[in-house]
Every structure is written in C-alpha cells, then in structure tokens.
Amino acid sequence: MTAVEAVEKLQAGDVTPLELIDASEQRIRETEGAVNALPIQCFDRARDHAKSLKKKARHSDDGPSLHGLPIAIKDLTPVEGVRFTLGSPIFADQIAAHSDIMVKRLEERGGIVVAKANTPEFGAGAQTFNEVLGTTTNPFDVSKTPGGSSGGSAAALAAGQVWLAQGSDLGGSLRIPASFTGVVGLRPSPGRVAHGPSTLPFGVGSVEGPMGRTVADVALMLDMMVGEHIADPISLPRPDYSYLDKVKAPRKFGKVAYSPNLGQCPIDGEVAVICAKAAEAFKDYATAVEEDCFDLSDGDNIFQTLRAAQFAAAHAPKLKENRSLLKPDVIWNIEAGLALTANDIGLAQRQQGALYAAVAEFFGTYDLLIAPTVMVPPFNHEIRSLSEVEGVKFDNYVAWLAMTYLLTNTSCPVISVPCGMTRSGLPVGLQIMAPAHREDLVLQAAALFEADHEYSKLVPIDPVLK
Template sequence: MAETSTRMTAAGIARRIRDGDLSPTEVVEAHLDRIHERNARTNAFVTVTDDLARETAAAAERAIDDGEPLGPLHGVPIAIKDLADVEGVRTTDGSLLFADRVADADSPFVARLRSAGAIVVGKTNTPEFGLGTTTDNLLVGPTGTPFDPDRVAGGSSGGAAAALGDSLVPLAPGSDAGGSIRIPASLCGVYGLKPTYGLVPNVTRPNAFADHTPLSHNGPMARTVEDAALSLDVMAGAHPRDPFSIPAQEKYHAAVDRPIDGMKIAYSPEMGTFPVEPAVRETLDDAVSAFERAGATVDEVDPDLGHDQGEIVDAYYTMATVRWQSLFDDLEAQGFDPRGEDRDRVRPYLADLVVDTEEPTVREYKRADVVRTHVFDGLQDCFEEYDLLVTATLGTTAFPHGEEPTRIDGVEIEPLRGWVLTQPYNFTGHPAASVPAGFVDGLPVGMQIAGRRHADATVIAASAAFERQRPWHDRYP
C-alpha cells in the first residue's frame, strides 16, 4: 500500500490514515523514496527534509496510538515553496545570498498546515526572491515540467507544481504576485488557486505593507480540486500581523460537491486583449463545454479592460520595479550589496531589471494605478452580469528553457510576461484558479477560472464541476 500512496490524493491519504489502513511513517517513506528517485528529472526540490519528516511521522503515529484528536491533514506529506519559512530548515529564497539561512519560525500558513497534521518533506524551487515567470536561479538551476523536463515548469511556484505533477507530494502551496501559482499550474498540469487577496495571511517584514502593489497572495496547489479546497480551509483566515488579512468566508471543502446549475459563465479565451496561440484556444473551446454539461450557461464575451496587453504589462512592471527596488534596499539593510559587490551573486536578469532600470517616478507609479483601476472596472463590469470569467491561463504551452516567446499568434509580445493572462487579478485581488483543460502536443493547457471578490467557493465549485466532467488524473507521468 505504501508504494501506491504517492498516487493518492491528500484527502485519500488522510482518510486512510484515520481509518487505520495506512500509517504516517509508511506514507512519508514512500514519498521520500519517490523524491530521491525522481527529483533529478525536474529539479523540483531545493531541500529534502528527511530527518524532520521522519520525526514528524513518528510523532503522528504516536498521536494515533494515544487516541489524540487528528487534524484534517494528519500524516499527509507536503512541500513548502522556498520563499516561506519552516522552523529549523533553510529558506534560500532561491538566492546565493541566503544559501545557508535557517528559519527560526514557521510562516503563518505553514504553521497552520503543520498544526492540521501535515508533514513537511522538503522545500521547492523558486526563481530568486520569487521574481520570474519561469523557475531558475544560480543556487540550484532550472525546474522543468514533468511532461518534458527540457521545458519550463513556470514560475515562481515552479518547484511546487513540478513536485505535484510528478507525484512527489500531494500538496504544495505556492505564492502569487503576478501569476506565480497559476502559471506553473498551467504548465505542469495541476490545479492552483490564487484566493481572494488576504484570505491566506502573508506576514512580511520589515515592510508589512509590501505585498499590496501588486497584490501578492498565498494559495493552495494540488492535483485535485478537493485537495486544494481541503488545504485552503486550513490556511485561510485573519492573522493579527497581516494588515490585509481577512476572515474565511465559509468552509471551502464543502463547495467541492456544490452543483453549478444556473451559474452564468463568461468565456473569453483572450480576456479581450491578450494573444493566445490557436492550438491553445482550440483546446479551451472544446473544454469550456464541460460547464454547460454540468448545468451552467456559457456566453462568449469580450471584456473591456481599457488597455491592450502591452499597456497592462507596462503598468505591472511600473509597480513591480518599485517593489523590486525596495527588495534591494532591504538586502542592503541586511549587509548585502546587490547593486555592487554582490551583483554577480544575483541572477543577471534580476540585477539588470533592478540596477539598470530607471526607478519610476511617483507620478508614473500613480498613473499605473489608473491603468489598474480601468482593469478593475472592466472586470467588475463583467462580474455584475456573470458569476465567473473563464479565459486561457497562458497564451502558450511550456517552451524550452531559455527560449521565452517573443510572438504569440503573430503578435509581438514582451518575452518575460507578455504570454501570461494572470496579472490583471494581481491588480484587483479577485480569486482566480488554473485548472487543467487538455493538452497540445503532449503539453498541458491551463484554463483560468476567476470569480467575484470573496467568492472563492464559487470558483472552487466550478473547478470541481469541470474536473468531474473532464478528469485529468490519469495523464500524469
């Protein structure tokens, strides 16, 4: 049974452990064996916490033997993105500067997962400081999609998505400031949900307000919608040290079985402005009918975001550049010199973006907020009439490492972010998920499902209904 637990869902593992059919120790050993056997394929893990995982599994076994109350994730292996802290484990942020830094406490959502019984088996790869739509760094190198490791897994939660897609763990939460959950979910064929802003707390210091522009979210990633909802129930809820955190609105796991009869869905593969490759659109055109079979109505629409994709990407870069400059200021306050002597220890593209890019003026920064407002109003106009907006997650499928696209369907794009349709929701804070919708030439295609602010349960219900109509679980490597 331990040999097959790596193919099981988190919900299934937790249930079998509660029933006494599996033990936390055998489940953890099976997952550690698979990680050590297969991690070299994708380079999903930065650190594997063998000793910690075995100690925690043994404690989980004792809790069962002693008849203690068991949490909803008791004995379930999880991986944590290497931007979040696990007490006593190194957190590198994907940077040579922090190659040996060890965390002295859990990040809040990590603490919640561990309190629910989850067992950390390692830390997953990320681009340096989480800045990038692909996952690569000078510390451990690039992460590839399990469907073709020579192609990108996406970023910045690329290690998490690759670990899920290669069945190394059943749960691997990510973070998302411009698509960093949804991009790799799309490229690795897994489910990723960026919740409503603030639903999963993010305690940042020295600047507690750093994650507001653009909006940065923590959220669940899994191979099934049920597993993502189960982990969201654990992670969600207000935190006293996060000024933007909000209470959970309901039990999200209950939404998995909720019917979507009568739900109104707007379908716009290009979101009104982003180029999408014809093969990706064809895949989505075929997949979207699953919502109708589940009882919803689907209308093809053309939302007006007020700007073309180039202007939206430019506004994002204006906001992000200020944030990245602030990051370098924080590094200098810690004694590093990323603009000078330490520049060669920082990934070149990041150093170029920060050091060689002129910092936006305050007026330019505020003008970007006007673009952001137009995008917000365009989405709100859509959500006044429809429950959900369904689009492509990305305009393309996974491409070879180092070969970012410069054109999509004949349209010239900015190569680092012009192929993603995720950034608008980091302007606005709406919940948005990427669900596996099909394949093009053996590579996964993601469908983005977004809903009204605080309507995370609606996004989950629609995602689960889609999953029942078009299951993807037999397509993993």
C-alpha cells in the same frame, strides 16, 4: 491516492504519517534526478514532526486537519531549521531561523513538511531555474519547463513526490506552472491566506496559495491555510464553511463570460482551440456562455508599474550590496522600480481603481470569467523567457505572462484547471475567475469541469524523456 483519499486513510488509521513520509521519500528518490523539483529535503525533521503528532490525541472535534500528510513548501517561504535560499546565491547557505505563519498553520493542522520546492531567484519570472539549485523540468517532457515561479511545487505534484504543495503568485506563479504540468493551482484573494512576518505586509499583489492534483485536493489545502492572523494586517477571517464541502456540492451558474485573449494577448493556435472547446463545456454548468471581458487596456501599465515598485521596495538594498550575485532580470526589475516617479505610481493606482470598478460591474452580469491560462504550451527549459508569441514581440522577460498578470490586477480569486492536451502530449490550462473573496465559486466551477473530463487522472506521471 489523491490528497483527500490519503487524509481519509490517515484519519481512519489505515496508514500512518511515517508510512506516507517513507513513500514520499522513495518517490522523490526515483524521480528527482529527472525533474529537480524538491532539491531541499528535510525528512529527519518530518519524521520528528510525525512522531510528535502521534503523541497527540486526535478527536473528531479537533477541527480540520491533514492528519500527518506530507507536503512541500516553496523555497521563497521560511521553514524553521531548513535551508532557505530564495533561489539566490546571496542566500545559498541560509538556514531559516523561524517558520512563516502560513507554514506554522499548516503544521498545526497536521501538514508535515518534507521538502522545499525549487523557484527562480526571488520568484522572478515564470521559468524555474537558479544558480544555486539548478533547473526544474516538466514531468510530461523533461526537455520542457514546468513554468514558474512555483515550478518546483507543480513538478513535484505531477511526478507524484508529494500530495499537496504550497506556492505563491504575483504575475501567475501558481497558475502558469499548474497549466504547464497538468495540475491545479489557485490564486486566492489577497488576505485569504495569512503569511509573514513580511517586510511589505500591506502589499496585495503577491499571495500564497494551494496546489494539488485535483480540485478537491486544492480545496482541502485551502481549508488548512485560511484564517486571519495578527501578524498579517490584511488577512481575512476564516469563512463559516469548508471549501472541500463546497466542492462536494456543485451548483449551477448563471451567465459565464469567456475571453479567448483578454482583449489583447497573442495566443498559440493550438492553445486557442483547446481552451475554446473547454469554454463550450461550460454551457452544461451555466445558463449561458458569452464571449465578453472588461477593459484591460491599462493592464500592462498597472502590473509593470506596481510590480516594479514592489521589486524596488523589497530588493533595492540587495542591489546596492550584492549586485554581482543577482541575475540580470532581477537587476532590471529593481532598477525599473527605482526609476519610477510618484506620478507613475499614482497613475497605475488610479488605473487599477478604475479597473476594479469595471470588474465589480462586470460581475453584476456574469458569475465567472474564463480564459486560457497561458499564451503557449510548455517550451524548452533552456529558454529563459519568451521574446515572441504568434509574431508579437515582447520587450521584457515577463510580458509573455500577460494572460495571468492582467487578472492579478483585479485582486479576484483565479484558478487554473487542466483543460486539454496538445498534439505532442503537453498540458494546457484554463483560468476561472470569480468576484473578490469568492474562492468557493472558482473551486466549484473547476470541480464541475474536472468531473466531466479525464485530465486530472493523467497525473502523477513518471518523468518522460522525449
């Protein structure tokens, strides 16, 4: 069942939360040895939560609810009473003393947390491995990576372990694993999903968001996540409509822009062909599809500078106290941030301001921007990061994520939806971006494409050994 179908059955009383928890536990038992997606499980806590839900009277006017649907939470986010490692040896045995407000909101709205999803250390990088919980693999081919940093969430969905999973996204951590595992991942606008308390509450780079096997499932989860909260100073009010209702009422779009490489990224030849074909399909949903994009030539400096500054702000004390326990990539990122000057950060902020002005003008002409999600298809999980694509060499471990992080710089909502399969049977995703705060538009566009294609029906999948 999709998440939407499961919630309908829960609401009707055709199944119970405890039955779905049992089903999730059984599926995890069957598949976890192959994928290592949900290494931290909390089924006793989940069953206690389900029993407490049963005691509450549920009425149709109670507001939106998941009615006891099992979900997974990424291991960068605390869930009270559950192991909370952040993928780091520093916190290998930590138990969360409280839940993030996002988790509390999901649980208040009927979500039942059954497990924590694997992530790289502090979410650094788009390949999901760490020294505490090991490597997560891709259900489509367990020799391949599911991407990251929300790789555990994506692999769990693709393997059918849970119906919905939460992730986070700075450089592409919701979108890349969605692309690599044939599921859907939405990076919302900053503030759309309240979270915290946070040591950096005013940051707009990293966001929390929903992942699911279908666009409607993602819309359903977003409905359960949104709304302002006093603990998150940039959080946005809940919209006066349901995202799931919007997905069920598709619309025709005006002009849509397609960029095959965002003006500067190398793209694997097979990915390029698959995404170009997907872009052609948008002629059925829009008045026109034109090849165009705003200028992203400053994008690398914007992202690398502001990301390094964020890493230094968040993790510099860990470098001083636990350097020997940090992976080299994290050390490099923190030190890059500490080496920045005020002029470096000021330049990046001015460049980002100019970029946003260009984006606002761009969306005066186009309703959407579509582009490939990732430069390449999934690769071997033993490769920590790509050093080269199509002959273009990279000088750092995140450069191969440029197709996603260049759009992060805009603070606009972006979704990745499955759009094709390689000859070797690996998923490829397409990004769809809309103006700031218009998650409804990217969901509607993704739903239109999904309805005309069969890719969402390829998951869940039994893990494949090749």
